[in-house]
Amino acid sequence: MDMNQYLSMFIDESNDHLQSLNESMMGLEANPEDLSIVQVIFRSAHTLKGMAATMGFEDLASLTHQMENVLDLVRNNKLKMQDFIFDTLFKSLDALESMVENITAGGEGKADVSEIVASLQAIVRGEVPSASGAAPAASAAAPATETSMALDEFQFSVLEQSIQEGHQVMYVDVSIRKDCQLKAVRAYMVFDLLERSGEVVKSFPSVQDIEQEKFDYGFSLYYITQKAAPEIQAMILNLSEIENVTAVALDQESLRQLGQDTAAAETAATAAPAESAPATAAPAATANVSAAREEGARTAPVKTGGAPSRTIRVDIERLDVLMNLFSELLIDRVRLEQLASEVQNGDLTETVEHMGRVSGDLQNIVMKLRMVPVDTVFNRFPRMVRDLAKSLDKKVDLIVTGAETELDRTVIDEIGDPLVHLLRNAVDHGIESIADRVAAGKSETGTVHLRAFHSGNHVFIEIEEDGTGIYPQKVLKSAIKKGILTEEQAAGMSDDEAYQMLFAPGFSTAEVISDVSGRGVGLDVVKSKISSLGGNVTIYSTPGKGTNFSVQLPLTLSIIAAMLIRLGSEKYAIPLSSIVETGIVQQSKIRTIHGNRMVEFRNTHIPLVSLSKLFSVADFDESTEEETEIVVVRKGERLVAMAVQDFIGQNEIVIKNLGKYLPEIQGISGATILGDGQVALIIDPNAFIK
Known part of the structure; x- marks a missing residue:
């Protein structure tokens, strides 16, 4: 299967999970005893591992798997979180982020994480970084491969609710013949058969271990279905090379009892390593108590009635295209408004006004689509x-x-x-x-x-x-x-x-x-x-x-409110957000102080900049007029007055880039197209205040 079509989705979702893991780890560091946070971290790590394995990024999946081993001990109260464990897990997250960045850049997500993996494995074994440090709670625990197959609170509630809703919940134990050459394939066939008729909630060993043939010739699982236990037993026995199958239907009482038994077995396992093979009633399990289909599938039979997702992912480039198209529409709308005012046709004016209201609403929606929470x-x-x-x-x-x-x-x-x-x-x-x-x-x-x-x-x-x-x-x-x-x-x-x-x-x-x-x-x-x-x-x-x-x-850099001004035959736009006020000043009131032209403004003197001289406007010179219109702009605490010829009025303008061919012009931040098709340069007030 070609996975490239899913690559962008994998990258987006991986980044989401990594961010969730970082936030949850920070929360856990503040509340190390809160096991509900550990469950959230475990689920995110497990989902990320499954996604990475599906996409073929083995290093990423392998490191996440090692993190799961540590988290599993924590959520089953076999290990207490300590500073060195937090540091190791945070290093693991950094390594995962660098792998995802490598994949984003077109790489294969490879990285040398042997040191981090060794640290994680040492934590699972109950070792501490220094000899003088106290051994963690897991030091007396059984090795990760010998913990019991206890159900966590969520899994137990799923099975219990399924029984209440009339589903069959059963414990299934399968043995494969010793002469089977491809036991992982045979196990896969069992899982495939079962999932056609129900959902596997938990397996022992984990599905990943089974796929890699890291199991003996038997495995166990909790299963939800509508079929009876004898029917399930017969279905599995019909497969070749299956030696024995035991399917035990559970009611609420036996499920509760099983939960107590496995919890007791787990407690015993922490005191002394179990040496026996998995039993039918309370099987031993690995620390990898997660199945690849556990997270998404196990909730299927439980009818929660939750609302469907109301959000979709949209490629940023599509939003940019939408914004550009709307920009063109806005330019045409302004042009139509000008034409309607010139023609003085009632029907045309009414239609243009309606179009103006609709495009205004459309503009709000387009702008909100581009808005992202900080x-x-x-x-x-x-x-x-x-x-x-x-x-x-x-x-x-x-x-x-x-x-x-x-x-x-x-x-x-x-x-x-x-x-x-x-x-x-x-x-x-x-x-x-x-x-x-x-x-x-x-x-x-x-x-x-x-x-x-x-x-x-x-x-x-x-x-x-x-x-x-x-x-x-x-x-x-x-x-x-x-x-x-x-x-x-x-x-x-x-x-x-x-x-x-x-x-x-x-x-x-x-x-x-x-x-x-x-x-x-x-x-x-x-x-x-x-x-x-x-x-x-x-x-x-x-x-x-x-x-x-x-x-x-x-708020935005795409569409802004601006004051349009005229200098001779040229038009310019000044962003309204920078304008303090407009006014008129007499030529006689302009002072020259240390070679700089200054005007009085609100009991202080501020510099006066001649735009016509700065931009070499040949057909206008404000020094020939008795009074000059000015626009006072602010940047922080500093003010500057800019001399203009006429005010055209306020308008919403679409900012267009000047492109690669025009050099960076001092005092100009971009351009816009006006309703009459003319190009107006957008003045950057910051440049004058500098």
Whole structure:
């Protein structure tokens, strides 16, 4: 079978399961006694193993199988979670992620995981990394191959509910003749036969072990069907090379008794290794108590009445195509509105108005299709902060709020790396060492808040920590030392301006270069990336108390509201999100200060930029007019006035890329097509404020 057609689905679902495993492991580390979390982790690992084995990625399946062995001991109370076990499982997850990344890049998912596998196997054997450490709870337990076939709570409830609904639940024991040459094939034929008439809930040994012929000449299973036990027995005996079959129908009382018996056998197994072969009533089992068809199939006979899934996966490229098509539709709609106003035909105007309402609703839906919750980015940070704090020997709590806040996919794709830098900066530079925190009268554990929330047409993402805070004089001193500032420049700087020096290329306050920080690479990347997205970063800090990095981002980068302006024969668009206000200024009120043209605005003076001179517009010169229209734009706390000729009006515009053939033009972020077919350049206010 050609599996390539399923590859993209495998990659998507593998990433989902790996993310779920990381989140669940973090939850388990906080509550090591919560076995319900272990069940969730086991199911995700088991599903991932089955998918990988089906797709032929044996290394991935093998490593997940070893993780299952450890998790199985934990969920059956044979092993207590300890720090070294968590570290080994987290390393396993990292290895699995790198394998999936390799598969995504077109590789075969191969990796040398022998060291991790050896560590996992040592945990199963009950060994600890150091001789002085206490042996884990499994040390006295039987080897993984000799634990009993006990039902977990979920499996027991499935069988019990099936009996209540009138299904036949039975325990089946099958023996294959000793002279059988292909016992795994014969076992497969038994499973195939049984699954035509019901569902296998649990098998011993596991299906994977049976497929690899890692079993003697017998196996056992719990089975749900509508057929009677003698009929099942006869069906299996009809297969060749089957020596003996025992099928025992279970009622609720015997099922309960069996559960008690196997639990008792399991307890006994922890005290002394069992040496006998599997018995019919309470068979011994391997630690691999999962069948390949266990997770999905076993719930089939239980009619839960759950609602069907209401979501589907859509390729991102299809959404981009849909967005482009709608962009063209929006351009035509504006053109039709212009024509209707010129023709003054009632029927045409009414039709165009209706089309405008419909396309407005369509625009909202298209925009919402592209909106993605920020938790797709946030969900990888708890694990990252945990590992970073451990490497720095710090205690850090990451508190995430507003993860359901939605952003356009294009923004989501770009925002991950800047947030990684900010979080690493918060944990490394912000949060003090345990000794320093105690000396300062703080708790040993530092807190980092990661928040997201809507405000107007923007989304704000804040990273706030209760660490040492930023000392402006220390920042300026470091900037002078690195030659970024002169002492004269530093003398006249405010605290806010000093904070902005953190974003200067090559700047760092770290005394020692480490693998975490100190090279002056990070915050400058954050600043440039967020600026390219049309956002900005603001720093709020109280020395000794903590620091807040606030990132402001636009909701979308595809369709924006803009003010259209005219310069001679040319038209330009200015994003409304950057505009503070518009106005008119008399030529006589324009001042020249240190060679820069300035205008008075709200009891202060701000720079005046001539767009016509900047863009070399030949047929307009505002200096010849008595009064000039201005647009005041803001970036953070800074304001700039831009001189224009006329205001055309407000409109929704579709942002188009200038393409590869036009060089990057200073002050221009893109272009849009207007209703009359003209191209209007979109002005980037950030460039003027820089």
